[in-house]
Amino acid sequence: MSYRQPAEWMPHDAVWIGFPSDESLWLEDLEPAQAEVVAFAKAVSAKGAGEKVYLVAAHQEAVETAKKMVDPEIEVICHPFGDIWLRDNAPLFVKEDDKKALALFHFNGWGGKYNLEGDQTIGRDLAKEARLPVLEKDWVLEGGSIDGDGHGLVVTTEECLLNPNRNPDLSREDIAYRLNNDLGYDRILWLKKGLHNDHTDGHVDNLARFVGENHLVLPIATEQDDPNREVYDQAAQIAEDFGVKVTRLPSTGRIMIDDEVVPASYMNFYIGNKVVVVPVYGAKNDDAIIEAIQPLFPDRKVVALPAGHILTGGGSFHCISQQWPA
Secondary structure, three states: OOOEOOOOOOOEEEEEEEOOOOHHHHHHHHHHHHHHHHHHHHHHHOOOOOOEEEEEEOOHHHHHHHHHHOOOOOEEEEOOOOOOOHHHHOOEEEEEOOEEEEEEEEOOHHHHOOOOOOOOOHHHHHHHHHOOOEEEEEEEOOHHHOEEOOOOEEEEEHHHHOOOOOOOOOOHHHHHHHHHHHHOOOEEEEEOOOOOOOOOOOOHHHOOEEEEOOEEEEEEOOOOOOOOHHHHHHHHHHHHHHOOEEEEEEOOOOOEEOOEEOOOOOOOOEEOOOEEEEEEOOOOOHHHHHHHHHHHOOOOEEEEEEOHHHHOOOOOOOOOEEEEEO
16 A cells, blocks of 8 residues: 545544734735634634644744634644645645655645745645655645545646646646555546636635545535636536536635635635534625535534635635644
């Protein structure tokens, strides 16, 4: 058996969560985004949750701010980074039987769009923090661009993994080989596109998530003006044709910030040991999504938390976290 990336719903020892630290990036959203992140961290680390939370701040001033906001069981650590999207710039955990290691991929600022100081080094810094063997990989891969079912099946989008701004010299077959060799995925469900205006070029964790072996959840538009209606329906059809069980969940609908459609998604939930934390945005389906997700996780409590200020940075709870498998 070779190293394989465990599914997110499998037991965790801990999780890294990025803490908004740079006022020049977040502007007036800095403090409310910090509050949303802390609420997320507290939900994951709540008594009985059994999951250690490491809140990662970029500098000492942010560390002091975070420490004043969190409970004692949450550990605040300091490592310089460009921004909080640890799903993408942190290493990915892999396992081989009882052995754990960290797969460290190249990160190029989502195809060169956002090259921030610290985003190239945070992965290695966190790897040292975890004190596990590091497996160096020679290609660009972001954790949010893939989602696995823990049994060899991974879902991704062609828009992201086949984008020439990531690995221009790698073919579709090359990438499939590397996903197998580096993360243990022997089957790939290729969806076409991600959400409208997603600056990550279609990260799949905003579109489709595995909730069990061969079981994928995808949004369904409930309003005519949903900008992603066709994307959702096309993805669901491809997945069903592939032979995957598909459950459709209500989408956020059209969410606007500064007169622009933003890639808001309930699919950016985080699956903890005892809780599933779902981002909500003051949208019509905020209550409906919790009712729809709860039956999928009978042994966990589904919690809805506001994430509108985190969204101004382009992502949500899944994007800012990276779990440690047990």
